[in-house]
Amino acid sequence: MGGSPMVELATDLTVREVARAAETVLGRSVQVTPDTDIARDLAVDSLALMNIVMELEDRFDLSIPLDRLATVQTVGDLSDLINKLRVKA
Amino acid sequence: MGLLDKHLGYRAPLDGIRAAGVDPFAVRFDAVTSPTEGELDGKQVILLGTNNYLGLTFDPDCIEASAEAVRKWGTGTTGSRFANGTFAGHAELETSLARFYGRKNAMVFTTGYQANLGVISGLVGRGDHLILDADSHASIYDAARLSQAEVIRFRHNDPEDLYKRLRRMGDQAKGSLIVVEGIYSMMGDVAPLKEMVAVKKEMGAYLLVDEAHSMGVLGDKGRGLAEMCGVEEDVDYIVGTFSKSLGAVGGFLVSDEDNFDLLRIVSRPYMFTASLPPAVIASTLMALKRLEADSGLRVQLQANADQLWNGLRDMGFAVGPHASPITAVVMPDQAMAVTMWNALLQNGVYLNLAIPPATPDNRPLLRSSVSAAHTSAQIDTVLSVFEQLGQEFGLLKRPRRASA
Numbered sequence A: 001m002g003g004s005p006m007v008e009l010a011t012d013l014t015v016r017e018v019a020r021a022a023e024t025v026l027g028r029s030v031q032v033t034p035d036t037d038i039a040r041d042l043a044v045d046s047l048a049l050m051n052i053v054m055e056l057e058d059r060f061d062l063s064i065p066l067d068r069l070a071t072v073q074t075v076g077d078l079s080d081l082i083n084k085l086r087v088k089a
Numbered sequence B: 001m002g003l004l005d006k007h008l009g010y011r012a013p014l015d016g017i018r019a020a021g022v023d024p025f026a027v028r029f030d031a032v033t034s035p036t037e038g039e040l041d042g043k044q045v046i047l048l049g050t051n052n053y054l055g056l057t058f059d060p061d062c063i064e065a066s067a068e069a070v071r072k073w074g075t076g077t078t079g080s081r082f083a084n085g086t087f088a089g090h091a092e093l094e095t096s097l098a099r100f101y102g103r104k105n106a107m108v109f110t111t112g113y114q115a116n117l118g119v120i121s122g123l124v125g126r127g128d129h130l131i132l133d134a135d136s137h138a139s140i141y142d143a144a145r146l147s148q149a150e151v152i153r154f155r156h157n158d159p160e161d162l163y164k165r166l167r168r169m170g171d172q173a174k175g176s177l178i179v180v181e182g183i184y185s186m187m188g189d190v191a192p193l194k195e196m197v198a199v200k201k202e203m204g205a206y207l208l209v210d211e212a213h214s215m216g217v218l219g220d221k222g223r224g225l226a227e228m229c230g231v232e233e234d235v236d237y238i239v240g241t242f243s244k245s246l247g248a249v250g251g252f253l254v255s256d257e258d259n260f261d262l263l264r265i266v267s268r269p270y271m272f273t274a275s276l277p278p279a280v281i282a283s284t285l286m287a288l289k290r291l292e293a294d295s296g297l298r299v300q301l302q303a304n305a306d307q308l309w310n311g312l313r314d315m316g317f318a319v320g321p322h323a324s325p326i327t328a329v330v331m332p333d334q335a336m337a338v339t340m341w342n343a344l345l346q347n348g349v350y351l352n353l354a355i356p357p358a359t360p361d362n363r364p365l366l367r368s369s370v371s372a373a374h375t376s377a378q379i380d381t382v383l384s385v386f387e388q389l390g391q392e393f394g395l396l397k398r399p400r401r402a403s404a
């Protein structure tokens, strides 16, 4: 996407926040890149994902409606979704 | 290769649980002889996980009403009310429910699960906002999906968190639908409804309370948590089920909504499934009468709940925050939960094994529910089995006596 350094920086930061939210919810440390598959690589089930999203809502002071998660498979997808919602907010 | 291959991740855990003894997801009773007793592999067991709060499944009046209805009206309606029409009993039950709750309207569904699906998907749709407690029952989550509304979760039983999330939504909070439960089905805890009503009013939202486990259980008249908290006027929609305190099957909605009749032609889980058979309607009507007439049942239920909860807590088991007809004992891990569950069954106590993700906070639980029909002696028996096994498996700190 984008390609501009600013956008890449924002994505980087969001990915890092996703990792931290996942760590809070899962109670273990995780290594993520934008390509990390949330269900497969992080062994996150649907409930844990919803809890991670709740955590992220608080970190970004943002509403992330659950129906938007339908298209989220990777950490990159989730961080894109957050960045999109932040622009709108 | 098969279509179920995508679920193969569950294969090993399921086989592991089965290998530990009886399959908790396929327990087969050879006989059920009373609200509190059953027979399993030739052995008598105390039923402690049935949600049969008032013990009405064997009430002679309910059985008689049901038998009479099946003879008079036949075994089934063989269709939906939308297409095949309403039997007199459906209408009578709706009138009775509306009167019991002091509401203008009531609507009966085929199960409590479908009541949530049908009500929530009828009330909110694409572009609307639905606000759910994080520990909501599966039927509420499935309703959310069916509705296609925008769903926001708030932290379990936390009115401040609810407020924060509604504030965050800005203008969209107004007109959103908040859904909470009276008694939560896993831990037996109740929603802080007074505080939630205050939030709902400030934000201009609507409130739906699912009283599945609290109808017939809480409130002087047995109407549930909203009655107990004195906030019925501020609860817009009440959903419930006939499958617990009323001892049958089915679900309902009551409300003062003006355009209530429209729900009957937009709610797909109401329109496209067969209506309840007359025998079920008849026993439910009678059970509702019993619930209204006999407040002693609720007093007995509470006494039994206190006895079980206090007993378990005093032994040192990790139980919920307060006595409730639902008492869950938190297990340290799944292996111990399965071991304990099997040992309890071996010793004549049947309750529910609840494992993540169906449980809050990813904790495996031994979930029990007491009934007004349990005797004090039965609960004492249950407690002594718990104590003996808790010590045997090292769940209780007190050492086993040398003589034991």
Ligand SMILES: Cc1ncc(COP(=O)(O)O)c(C=O)c1O
Residues within 6 Å of the ligand: B111, B112, B113, B114, B116, B137, B139, B181, B185, B210, B212, B213, B241, B242, B243, B249, B250, B251
């Ligand atoms: C909170 C809640 N709502 C709805 C239901 C569904 O009710 P039913 O079993 O009547 O379909 C249940 C129980 O299963 C429940 O615990």
